[in-house]
Amino acid sequence: MSIRAIRGLVLCMLAFIGLVTYEISFMVPEAHAIPAFAWKYGVPCNVCHVPGFPKLNDFGNTFRDRGINSARMWTFPLTKISP
Numbered sequence: 251m252s253i254r255a256i257r258g259l260v261l262c263m264l265a266f267i268g269l270v271t272y273e274i275s276f277m278v279p280e281a282h283a284i285p286a287f288a289w290k291y292g293v294p295c296n297v298c299h300v301p302g303f304p305k306l307n308d309f310g311n312t313f314r315d316r317g318i319n320s321a322r323m324w325t326f327p328l329t330k331i332s333p
Contacts, residue, residue: 288295298310306314 285295288297298306298313300307
């Protein structure tokens with residue numbers, strides 16, 4: 251088998267794998283996240299999160315580390331709710 255034939259075979263295999271991966275990506279269900287925690291405690295999401303979700307800010311990390319169920323003991327930082 252020549253080098254040209256092997257390259258063509260590898261290219262076809264990569265194209266096939268790419269096509270299969272692309273098709274499988276449409277089978278993944280869409281995420282329908284709800285901000286239940288923010289609604290429960292009456293605070294905007296950006297109290298605990300930085301703009302690049304799902305990353306937590308310093309307050310969010312501290313709140314998680316100390317126990318999420320102890321929210322009544324917390325004074326949430328004041329932030330504006332983004333429109």
